[in-house]
Amino acid sequence: DAGVIQSPRHEVTEMGQEVTLRCKPISGHNSLFWYRQTMMRGLELLIYFNNNVPIDDSGMPEDRFSAKMPNASFSTLKIQPSEPRDSAVYFCASSPAKNRDRGYNEQFFGPGTRLTVL
């Protein structure tokens, strides 16, 4: 299994430009998560999907951020327009269906996209 795949790995853009980050979860996993990591705030959950449906987007900073999951094997996180304070590493993670008895919930992380907004 290739694991969670993210692209691009690095993105440098100018303020005001649109940025699209992509994620392919592990096949068979039904939950997908988008995180943002900075030194100041650590790892923050932005949004997550169960069976392609957004469940909780309370972590999305503002309307400039949007996420979609059109099918079980693909998701995008879009920032439009981008700002310098959006600079961070963005991780996508996926996990298998929740086991009601054990609550098993290991999330498998992708390699991340390092975004720099100048």
Add this chain to the structure above:
Amino acid sequence: EDKVVQSPLSLVVHEGDTVTLNCSYEVTNFRSLLWYKQEKKAPTFLFMLTSSGIEKKSGRLSSILDKKELFSILNITATQTGDSAIYLCAVEGLGATNKLIFGTGTLLAVQP
């Protein structure tokens, strides 16, 4: 509001030392606590703890949970330079979803 607090924020030790990393939490209807190790790239899973007082062990790493006092510790004995990483603690609440709340992490640096 659910939250996870880790301490110390950073730690520098020498090879062979033993370290203890702390994680305290407040979460509605606690279900499990997880530890992750993050080196240069993505976090990787270490332990999941659900019951108080039961130690989980993997090589030189071990972890235990105290659900009464709402904290967990991660111990690393005989540290090696390869243990240098950010150690993340996360908690999960009861419910039908897989949402985790992460702490900001402890940055561990092991010097030769």
